[in-house]
Amino acid sequence: MIAFAAAFGLVFVVELPDKTLVATLILTTRYRAWPVFLGVSAAFAVQVVIAAAFGGVLTLLPDRVVAAVVAALFGIGAALLLREGFSNQDDDGLDETGPNVPVSFWRAALTSFGVLFAAEWGDASQIATAALSARYAEPVWVGLGAWVALVSVAGIAVLVGSKIAERIKPHLIQRVAGLVFAGFALVAAYQAIFG
Secondary structure: OHHHHHHHHHHHHHHOOOHHHHHHHHHHHHOOHHHHHHHHHHHHHHHHHHHHHHHHHHHHOOHHHHHHHHHHHHHHHHHHHHHHHOOOOOHHHOOOOOOOOOOOHHHHHHHHHHHHHHHHOOOHHHHHHHHHHHHHOOHHHHHHHHHHHHHHHHHHHHHHHHHHHOOOOHHHHHHHHHHHHHHHHHHHHHHHHHO
């Protein structure tokens, strides 16, 4: 239980101000809450299993390669969001719950899974999970603690995102989200080049 508590406490604190929370919040303003929550929770589960199982191996990946991939993925996301946010489309095509795009449950869940799966590679929480797994030699308890912490942060983001989505126009959300993703892309690109 010490391994569980250590992993939960560390990962929860690390993830609250992290891009993972922001990405989940943005996804929730874009899609319905439940498929986003399911998708990000599944992505976290896969990432935690990888981190806990391989322990310190993830720390051997070249930081610049990880940063370059993350920069590219966030850059693509930024381009798509900004293109949609600045399009001349009318908001009438959206459902009445706000800016949530009317896509299937599974498409929203898979999109959420992909975004968070990519965002978590080389993230501080993944490295922390790997390190704690190696330190305590309890990969199951460390992995479970890290996953519960990640899902808790995602739950907070989903709740906040749902409230924001009810009050703000879709194009504004897409523009802000695009700029946030562009910022993440620039930071990751800087780390890849100068890291």
